[in-house]
Amino acid sequence: MGMLQTMRWFGPNDPVSLMDIRQAGCAGVVTALHQIPVGEVWSIDEIKTRIQLVEAANERYTPLHWAVVESLPVHEDIKKGRPTREVYIENYKQSLRNLAACGIRTVCYNFMPVLDWSRTNLNYEMPDGSRALRFVWEDFAVFDLCILKRPGAEEDYESEVIESARRKFTEMTPERITELSSIVLLGLPGSEEAFTFETFQQLLDEYKAIGDQTLRENLYYFVRQVAPLAQELGVNLCIHPDDPPRPLLGLPRIVSTEADLTQLMAACDVTANGITFCTGSLGIRADNDLPGMIRRFGNRIHFIHLRTTKREGNPWIFHEADHLAGDVDMYAVVKEIVLEQQRREKAGEGETSIPMRPDHGHQMLDDLHKKTYPGYSAIGRLRGLAELRGLEMGIIRSLAEKETRVTELIAKDL
Structure with missing residues (x-):
């Protein structure tokens, strides 16, 4: 059983169409209700409308389904720990209930203050x-x-x-x-x-009194409020690491290292409190052991972004490399993911295929002449997915053949 192959889709205005994603070989779509202001409840009607849009051509073509929410954003008042956070946390919980009622079980979020990912x-x-x-x-x-x-x-x-x-x-x-x-x-x-x-x-001024420890406490408070409910609903929450994984503009970044993730997992020790394992974000730091982190966090990894960056001498000068190049040992990473999926299958843990998407493709070929979301052109991601699909298949076959040889040797000795 391989990873569930998906691509991110920004909705009806995305120049990359659902048919493009289908023809790339994906079974799942990663999307969100970007039109709803941050902090408001995602209604069942809005969620169903997006599901119907994703599945509209399923009777005629290869089926697609809404596999992952990316992202259900966290309101800034929650990050700042303001009294109004209680209202926004309750709204977040209701959105989770509505998503679960519609059959959506994986929800990605991040806790980066003010900015999301940053590039120059x-x-x-x-x-x-x-x-x-x-x-x-x-x-x-x-x-x-x-x-x-x-x-x-x-x-x-x-x-x-x-x-x-x-x-x-x-x-x-x-x-x-x-x-x-x-x-x-x-x-x-x-x-x-x-x-x-x-x-x-x-927005930056509003964080002047919020340091590293305070932001951590606000994250842990949020997770302790929402993750137990998610566990009851059968929904997996998965936090996206900081990108880049270092403080920016005087703002703390608290999901950058293995130690950060260890603290967060311990803050609310339920399986639903999980990780979006982004090899690009985590791989920027040479001190993050990605294959080891997959082994150690195992069942808390609910969603995977596969990409790699290349440090240019200075660790804080980097660019997005080809998916099988750069500083991430993608072979070792994908092998550990395959082993984790096999462990889940043997343990009977239900869904064993972890949703994966090829992240941040290069703009290339015809897409050089098109306007697309930065990092999300069709052809570059298609190339990345094809490379990753082949790598995973080779690893699965290699492990199966190794297991067969071991079985044959044992039988021969007996």
Whole structure:
């Protein structure tokens, strides 16, 4: 039994169609109700409308189903620990009840304050002419120090980075300054709206009194409220790691390392309190042992993002690499996933196929001339899925043949 192959779909306005996803060989769709404001309840009617949209062509073509919610966003008041969080937590619980009533059992979320994932270049040219996402710490410092001019920003950078960033800013064209600003201020995935400088700085100011430990406590409080209900409903919650996995703009990041995940799993020790295992986000840090983490977290991994990044000397300069290249040992990662699925099957743990999606493909071929969500063009993800599908099949066959040989040797000795 292999991974459940899926792709992310941003809804009716996504230039990548459901038919594209079907023809890529996927059985599942990863989507969300982006049109509903963060914190409001996802109604059964809205959920059913999206399910019907996903399944509309199932009678004629290969079936698709809504396999994973990505994401059911957590309201900022919950992250900040404000008294109003109780209202938003109750809304979150009701959304989980409604999703469960409609048969959706996997819900991804994140706890990154203000920003979701961050990059500084959405069109980094690769040697083959395709385009990738890239992050350069110095460029991020340019935005923070010289464009946003966040009060106290100098405290978060080494002196050489500050000097280099200020020098680089003086050499930047107005067009590049505008481009960098729009990239950093990009809104949530699936949204066409970006932050303004004024609203962005205001959001940052609201976190001035919230440090690392306070944000952790707010996360654990949230999980202790919602995960037991999710367990009762048969819904798996899975947190997405920080991307990139380090503090940004004076904001703490608390889901970046194995130690972070260990603390979170212990904060509410139920299976429903789980992980979206994103090899790209976790793999940015060389101190994260990805295959080992899969072995150790095992049954708490409910959803998988497979991608890899390539560090460019400096660990905080990286780009999205080809799915089987970069700094992630994808063979070792996929082998551990296969072994975990086989363990679940032998233990009779019900659904053994973990939903997986190829994350952040390169923009390539015809997609170079199309407007798509950054990282979510069709052909680059199709290439990644094809490579990952072949890798998984080879590993499954290899393990089966090894088991057969061992059985034959044992029988021969007897």
